[in-house]
Amino acid sequence: MTTQNWKSWSSSVTGPLHLKNGQPNQDSYLVKKFQWGEVVAVADGLGSKPNSNIGSKAACQAVVESAKIFRNSPNANVKNLPRLIHSIWLMKIGQYEPKNCSTTCIFGIRIDENFILGQVGDGMLVVLGQSSKTDFILHSGENNSFSNLTNALGQEFHNEYWVIKNIHVKHITALVLCTDGIADDLLYDKRIDFAREIWLNYADVPILSRKNEIQKMLTNWTVPFHTDDKTIVCLYQQHFG
Numbered sequence: 483m484t485t486q487n488w489k490s491w492s493s494s495v496t497g498p499l500h501l502k503n504g505q506p507n508q509d510s511y512l513v514k515k516f517q518w519g520e521v522v523a524v525a526d527g528l529g530s531k532p533n534s535n536i537g538s539k540a541a542c543q544a545v546v547e548s549a550k551i552f553r554n555s556p557n558a559n560v561k562n563l564p565r566l567i568h569s570i571w572l573m574k575i576g577q578y579e580p581k582n583c584s585t586t587c588i589f590g591i592r593i594d595e596n597f598i599l600g601q602v603g604d605g606m607l608v609v610l611g612q613s614s615k616t617d618f619i620l621h622s623g624e625n626n627s628f629s630n631l632t633n634a635l636g637q638e639f640h641n642e643y644w645v646i647k648n649i650h651v652k653h654i655t656a657l658v659l660c661t662d663g664i665a666d667d668l669l670y671d672k673r674i675d676f677a678r679e680i681w682l683n684y685a686d687v688p689i690l691s692r693k694n695e696i697q698k699m700l701t702n703w704t705v706p707f708h709t710d711d712k713t714i715v716c717l718y719q720q721h722f723g
Contacts, residue, residue: 488520488592491684492715493696497663499709509661509713510538514546519592521549522717526605526661528584528634529710533575537583540574541567541635545589545600553593560598564644567600571635580637587635588620590657590717597654599647604632606665608677609649610656610718617674621645632662656681656718663710667703681716 496507508527514520525541527534548566552558567587575583586603599620601607607620633643658677668676684692700712 487720488515488717489685489720490515490520490522490715490717491689491692491696492522492713493693493700494713495697495700495711497709497711500711506535507711508534508538509663509711510535510542511659511713511715512542512546513715513717516550518553518594520717521546521589521591522657522659522715523587523589524605524659524661524713524715525588526586526603526663526711526713528586528632531582531584533578533582534585536575536578537571537580537585537635540571540583541585541587543574544568544570545587545591549591549593549598552591552598560646560648561641563598564600564602564641564646565639568635568639580635584634584636586632586661588659588661590659592651592717595651597649597651597657599649599657601645602643603634604662604665606658606660606662606673606677608658608674609654610658610674610678610681611653612655614674614678616653617678619673620647654719656716659715661711661713663708663712664700664714666710667705667708680714681718684716685718685720 490513511524513522523542523545525538527538544567547570588601588607591598601621
């Protein structure tokens with residue numbers, strides 16, 4: 483009999499431009515494990531907004547809180563999940579103005595045998611299946627590829643900004659979530675290859691070694707003149723035969 487367990491790893495580094503200017507990392511991430519499943523989320527605060535780091539942290543927290551509510555609401559419609567995330571995000575940012583906290587948000591929620599995947603704004607979520615034929619990217623973001631503008635959480639809720647997908651757990655071997663500090667430096671047709679390679683390369687590496695190696699990779703990013711914060715999260719099945 484073969485059983486499975488879900489494992490994860492994550493890493494985030496402050497970009498060279500923010501380090502130079504003494505600014506905080508505007509990316510955030512959260513990885514939570516529950517008896518009923520896992521929640522992974524990454525968010526990238528918009529660089530032009532003064533409290534974007536507050537907004538990105540609140541977005542990840544909102545995803546986790548929304549997942550718990552959704553799981554305990556058996557008749558809930560998954561199409562309403564983005565609105566719930568947005569409402570909780572507004573509460574989480576507290577006294578800060580929503581327009582000053584704008585952020586992207588990408589997440590994966592496993593509830594028992596089902597995954598809910600979601601994204602607003604740029605960055606990437608790569609779904610890796612049993613083979614390369616079943617791999618896919620949740621949202622291409624091609625509409626914003628040549629623009630400095632991106633959809634994001636803000637004052638008003640825009641359902642049309644969101645991409646939401648339900649998928650059975652049997653179709654997923656791993657998820658790789660990245661903010662645009664990584665995603666935008668990859669050719670679009672190489673994003674899946676990058677995700678599969680980094681998952682396979684680090685799945686069985688000891689925790690401390692993996693943490694150090696990924697941190698070093700992100701800090702010494704090979705793309706010339708890179709400036710942005712970089713965050714990556716991987717959630718994957720570990721099989722026991």
